[in-house]
Amino acid sequence: MIGRLSGILLEKNPPQLLVDCNGIGYEVNVPMSTFYNLPGLGEKVVLLTHLTVREDAHLLYGFGNAEERDVFRQLIKITGVGARTALAILSGMSAADLAQAVTLQEAGRLTRVPGIGKKTAERLLLELKGKLGADLGAVAGGTQHGATGDILNALLALGYSDKEAALALKQVPADATVSDGIKLALKSLSRA
Structure with missing residues (x-):
């Protein structure tokens, strides 16, 4: 399996790229999120890849992370x-x-x-x-403020579903501490 490509970016034709890796050109399909973050032509690019082998083709997909x-x-x-x-x-x-x-x-x-x-x-x-x-x-949850992510994780650890925990978080003020947030979330869950 090809897990990573590192080489020179030769062509960019959305959603396909051509990457030169020591003289071998790999055609790689990428999502637009990766495509928009690519360097310019002729510059070095590193992609994590996934290889799909079918009866009629070997297809390589690349990702920025x-x-x-x-x-x-x-x-x-x-x-x-x-x-x-x-x-x-x-x-x-x-x-x-x-x-x-x-x-x-x-x-x-x-x-x-x-x-x-x-x-x-x-x-x-x-x-x-x-x-x-x-x-x-x-x-x-981690992309939100740290306390909110911690509150979410605590509710999930207590056995609440993702949906229940997310709904309870909406009842918690953004500036609440973790312990106060958990108390408020649990109080709103007990009313539901």
């Missing part, structure tokens, strides 16, 4: 979601946004991605629930 590659790998495991759809999803939203949508079970955010209808969005939320939401839910 490990989080995007991990999400891509989770997406292509879902029945009916191919590499092209996975790239479209990662082009339409960041990995953290996708994790947050899964955590909050927001199908509407996924349907904004071209090519994703309501049924596909619901299937994605269902299939990714235990995998992506749990793994990256802390990342999504």
Whole structure:
């Protein structure tokens, strides 16, 4: 498996790149989030990759960071979601946004991605629930202020679902300390 490419960027034709690695040119498909962060032509580029081997082709997909590659790998495991759809999803939203949508079970955010209808969005939320939401839910919470992420993690550790914890967090003021935030969140959960 080819896990990483480091070389000179020769061509940029969205969503495909041509990367020269010591005289060998690799065609790599990338999501637009990676594409927009690429260096100029003739400059050095480093991509984490995923190789798909099919009967009729060997296809290489590149990513700017490990989080995007991990999400891509989770997406292509879902029945009916191919590499092209996975790239479209990662082009339409960041990995953290996708994790947050899964955590909050927001199908509407996924349907904004071209090519994703309501049924596909619901299937994605269902299939990714235990995998992506749990793994990256802390990342999504971690992008908020530190206390909010800690409160979210505490509620999840207490056995509340991602959705319940996220709804309880909406009742907590942004400037609350971790202990006060947990108390307020638990109080709002007990009323529900």
